[in-house]
Amino acid sequence: MLVMLDNLSKSFQDVLGKFRRTGKLTEADIKEGTREVRRALLEADVHFKVAKDFANKVGEQLLEQAKLDGVSGGQQVVAAFHKQLTELMSHELPELPKNPGHPMVLLLAGLQGAGKTTTAAKLALHMRKTQNRKVLMAACDLQRPGAVDQLQTLGKQLEIEVYAEDPKASTPEKVAANALKHAKKGGFDALIVDSAGRLHIDHDLMDEIKRVSDRVRPDATYLVLDSMTGQDAVESAQTFANTLELYGLILTKIDGDTRGGAALSVTQITGKPICFLGTGEKPSEFEKFDAERVAGRILDMGDIVGLVETAQDAFDDKQAEVDYSRMMEGKFTMQELTNMPVMMLRTGHRLLARQ
Numbered sequence: 116m117l118v119m120l121d122n123l124s125k126s127f128q129d130v131l132g133k134f135r136r137t138g139k140l141t142e143a144d145i146k147e148g149t150r151e152v153r154r155a156l157l158e159a160d161v162h163f164k165v166a167k168d169f170a171n172k173v174g175e176q177l178l179e180q181a182k183l184d185g186v187s188g189g190q191q192v193v194a195a196f197h198k199q200l201t202e203l204m205s206h207e208l209p210e211l212p213k214n215p216g217h218p219m220v221l222l223l224a225g226l227q228g229a230g231k232t233t234t235a236a237k238l239a240l241h242m243r244k245t246q247n248r249k250v251l252m253a254a255c256d257l258q259r260p261g262a263v264d265q266l267q268t269l270g271k272q273l274e275i276e277v278y279a280e281d282p283k284a285s286t287p288e289k290v291a292a293n294a295l296k297h298a299k300k301g302g303f304d305a306l307i308v309d310s311a312g313r314l315h316i317d318h319d320l321m322d323e324i325k326r327v328s329d330r331v332r333p334d335a336t337y338l339v340l341d342s343m344t345g346q347d348a349v350e351s352a353q354t355f356a357n358t359l360e361l362y363g364l365i366l367t368k369i370d371g372d373t374r375g376g377a378a379l380s381v382t383q384i385t386g387k388p389i390c391f392l393g394t395g396e397k398p399s400e401f402e403k404f405d406a407e408r409v410a411g412r413i414l415d416m417g418d419i420v421g422l423v424e425t426a427q428d429a430f431d432d433k434q435a436e437v438d439y440s441r442m443m444e445g446k447f448t449m450q451e452l453t454n455m456p457v458m459m460l461r462t463g464h465r466l467l468a469r470q
Contacts (some may be wrong), residue, residue, distance in 0.1 A: 130151045173195050173199050205406040210404065212335045212362060218299065218306045219334050221306070225338055227259065229339045231339045253295075253307065258312075273398055287327050292331065294331075295330075306331070308331060310324055316355070334362075340364055363388045388404075
């Protein structure tokens, strides 16, 4: 398991251990447990607003959840954690934009040291391997010494073409525009633009990225974030999101020694989804972000989640039978009649279909 996820997993396991010491969950157990959840998340460098909201939602779910047959209180907690973790990190956007132009233009932005140049190569390889796309990379980082050479070296290693110009005789926006012309002429499916970073967010950085963006009109702009910087990554993401029209985020270095809070915080704070993860140093160690899969890695208890879901389905069926009988006998209260649409939606009209 990746170090970042391993650390988050340990935090959750510590809290789950306290829940397991009780049988049937009481309101007091849940109240104390949610406090422990919030504390564990804060120690994992999760943004305080996200930690508070997550803990409250877990508590609300457990309080509303009836005791399920054959499932312990601890197992219900695992299922609640899994559901809330998945919802916390989930999004509906595809990792790559739909209906892009031809070629698809992807712009990478971020601070210096976040791993943009390496990510450009990883993303290009990922697109070639998973979608059989012909990709061109544009070396538009003319600020950092060696950035152009680094991208060209990666391109040679991966057999992916790189468009570059002499840094002393060109500008980032000119390189980007000429790279787009070359991509169109060469029949490339996608153009990935590597841009310059700075040690800190400043006017020059944003102005340069905007000029590049105006010249190539990207189908998507991704912010590349170093997950090891924790809350600094979240704060810089928020600043970029307020300035640029971001499509999504790419978290790098999640294999490093980090507490992992950025992965849980960044989508909620910025409103932008995590689309990809850099999982190691090798070009192939790059993957599409899957919230449910990451939640499963953190909890490392997929079998228990499935057990609770099965028990919940059985409980819903049993409750639906009772509700249907009470309705036909005219014993529903006004509150129960108000809840009827919810009950019918949850059971998928299975009972009514039998009549």
